[in-house]
Amino acid sequence: MKKIVIVGGGAGGLELVTKLGHAFGKKRQAEVVLIDRSQTHIWKPLLHEVATGSIDINSDGLNYRAHAAKHHYQFQLGTLMGVDPEKRTLTLDSLSDDMGHTVLPERTISYDILIMAVGSVSNDFGTPGVSDHCYFLDSHKQAERFQQALLNQFLRVHQEGSDAKLKLAIVGGGATGVELSAELFHVADMLKAYGMPEMSGKRVNVKLIEAGARILPALPERVAALATKELVRLGVTVSQGTRVVRAYDGGFETADGKDIEADLMIWAAGVKAPDFVAKIEGFETTRNNQILVKGTLQTTAFENIYVIGDCCACKQANGSFVPPRAQSAHQMASLVFSNIKASFLSEPQKEYVYKDYGSLVNLSRYSTVGNLMGNLMGGSMFIEGRIARFVYVSLYRLHLIAIHGWVKATVIMAAQKIGKVVKPKLKLH
Numbered sequence: 001m002k003k004i005v006i007v008g009g010g011a012g013g014l015e016l017v018t019k020l021g022h023a024f025g026k027k028r029q030a031e032v033v034l035i036d037r038s039q040t041h042i043w044k045p046l047l048h049e050v051a052t053g054s055i056d057i058n059s060d061g062l063n064y065r066a067h068a069a070k071h072h073y074q075f076q077l078g079t080l081m082g083v084d085p086e087k088r089t090l091t092l093d094s095l096s097d098d099m100g101h102t103v104l105p106e107r108t109i110s111y112d113i114l115i116m117a118v119g120s121v122s123n124d125f126g127t128p129g130v131s132d133h134c135y136f137l138d139s140h141k142q143a144e145r146f147q148q149a150l151l152n153q154f155l156r157v158h159q160e161g162s163d164a165k166l167k168l169a170i171v172g173g174g175a176t177g178v179e180l181s182a183e184l185f186h187v188a189d190m191l192k193a194y195g196m197p198e199m200s201g202k203r204v205n206v207k208l209i210e211a212g213a214r215i216l217p218a219l220p221e222r223v224a225a226l227a228t229k230e231l232v233r234l235g236v237t238v239s240q241g242t243r244v245v246r247a248y249d250g251g252f253e254t255a256d257g258k259d260i261e262a263d264l265m266i267w268a269a270g271v272k273a274p275d276f277v278a279k280i281e282g283f284e285t286t287r288n289n290q291i292l293v294k295g296t297l298q299t300t301a302f303e304n305i306y307v308i309g310d311c312c313a314c315k316q317a318n319g320s321f322v323p324p325r326a327q328s329a330h331q332m333a334s335l336v337f338s339n340i341k342a343s344f345l346s347e348p349q350k351e352y353v354y355k356d357y358g359s360l361v362n363l364s365r366y367s368t369v370g371n372l373m374g375n376l377m378g379g380s381m382f383i384e385g386r387i388a389r390f391v392y393v394s395l396y397r398l399h400l401i402a403i404h405g406w407v408k409a410t411v412i413m414a415a416q417k418i419g420k421v422v423k424p425k426l427k428l429h
Contacts, residue, residue: 002030004340005090005111007080009036009064010044012309012329013117015402018071019337025072029344032073033109035092036064039077042140043399044119045326048180050143052150052187053427057140059419062403078107080118085282085302088112113304113343115336116291120271120310120324123288129247134267137176146266147427153263154188157203158196165205169252169262171244172269173210174218175361178227180266181208181236182363190426206236207260209252211243211269218323219359219371222382226369227361234366244269271324273311286313290321295351297336306339308332314352322354326395330402331355360392368392 004024006017017034024030040061042050049055068075078092088111095104121138124130135146157164168184170177185201192199208215208231215231215238216224228238239260246253251261273289282301284292290313292300297314299305307313310324312332322328332352339349358381360370368388372381383391400409 001028002112002344003033003110004030004113004115005033005035005109006115006117007035007090008117008119008309008311009034009038009041010117010119010309010329011326011399012333013115013119014041014062014067015330015399016115016117016308016333016337017073018067018403019333020340021068021071021073023337023341024344033076033111034064034068034073035076035078035080035090035109037077037079038139038141039064040140041067043326043396045175046396047137047140047143048176048183050140051135051137051146051180052183053147054183054187054425056423056427057144059423060416061140067403076109078104081106081276083114083116083280083283083305085280085305088114088304090114111304113340114306116277116305116307116311117309117329117333118274118277118311121274122267123270123272124267125270127244127247130267133247133249134171134265136267137180146264149264150184150187154191154196154199158191158199162198162203165203167205167207167261167263168266169207169209169260169264170266170268171209171252172267173208173212173215173238173240174268174270175216175359177208177210177266177268178215178231179362179364180268181206181231182234182366185234185236186364186366187426194424194426201235204235207239207262208236209239209242209244209254209260212240214240216361219361220382223359223361223369223371226384227363230363230367230369234363271310277311286321288313296339296349297332297352298339298349306336308336314354316354322352325359326399327357328354330399360388360395362389362392 006013020032025032042057042061050057064075081091081093083090090109092107094102094106097103122136136142153166157166184206188201188204214224231238243255244252245255251259278285278289284300290311291307292313293307297306309329314322335352342349358372362368369384370388
């Protein structure tokens with residue numbers, strides 16, 4: 001019986017292992033295994049809401065082990081250290097508890113087919129001080145760590161009196177930085193109902209710093225312009241064309257020698273695949289550690305290894321690489337599932353063609369803006385407001401359907417609506 005191993009339970013990895021479990025694990029045609037360094041999955045586009053406490057990972061997250069039991073695959077908790085493509089083995093780091101005691105030793109796992117879906121991490125581009133003084137939002141653990149620091153800072157500012165302000169600086173004007181900027185004002189306003197009557201968005205000073213000519217460089221200029229206008233209206237200071245050269249305790253230094261003071265500093269300026277990926281012998285990688293693949297999403301050197309998601313470097317017909325987005329990971333997962341099925345039947349594999357369905361940016365409760373792509377529109381269509389918000393929410397619902405099925409996804413959505421009525425609107429601990 002063949003063994004299919006997926007490393008990484010992000011959007012693409014979890015959708016793929018669910019399909020493989022039902023297609024092969026349920027019928028015992030293959031052993032399907034998911035490996036992830038966390039016990040819990042959360043849809044990555046929602047991490048900025050975890051970071052502000054708008055979402056509680058304990059109630060809104062998915063437990064891999066419970067999901068595996070219902071969808072016919074195995075789950076192993078562990079951090080990937082290396083891959084030996086010649087021996088077809090993986091090495092997982094030892095696992096320790098909070099007291100430093102070894103729970104599991106270093107392990108070696110064999111595979112017949114491997115799917116690398118290890119995602120991405122923040123790229124600090126070697127900027128001095130960033131790793132020591134900034135928060136990142138690569139995982140739900142990092143998001144929760146920031147949420148605790150944010151809550152503590154809110155308590156401090158509220159205690160200091162009405163003139164005190166919380167200063168936050170976010171480096172990176174992509175979707176994460178833009179959405180987090182807006183969400184911070186929303187959270188500050190909601191704290192009035194939770195024992196901080198003097199707190200509001202007016203006591204938050206957010207600076208969004210982008211090195212490029214404009215924020216949201218991957219989106220159409222009209223979308224970026226409207227998002228900028230909305231952020232400025234909220235009170236965000238948007239600094240475009242501003243390059244950070246150093247982070248220190250209490251702020252950033254820019255290339256023109258200016259200091260940007262901050263109580264909390266967040267780095268969201270670009271991503272790269274984890275550093276260990278570039279060290280795997282036999283993989284061709286880009287300068288961002290992404291693994292180069294053929295059109296079938298197999299690595300250039302090993303036909304039994306596929307790559308999907310943010311760690312995949314797939315060149316398009318126009319010479320550019322497929323962007324690291326959730327929709328890319330979803331499409332790649334679907335194609336790799338079809339290709340693995342084809343390999344079992346000794347049928348030819350299909351080539352991946354990225355389809356851009358547009359992009360949306362959710363500015364918390366204030367607005368949602370973006371563009372949709374499609375043949376019916378003859379290109380792209382700009383949308384905003386309630387329609388855009390509906391489409392944005394629908395993307396998350398489609399993800400729930402992909403990993404749970406229609407029935408359970410519908411129940412989860414209903415439970416989430418009920419939860420909004422009976423639970424606090426913010427995570428307060």
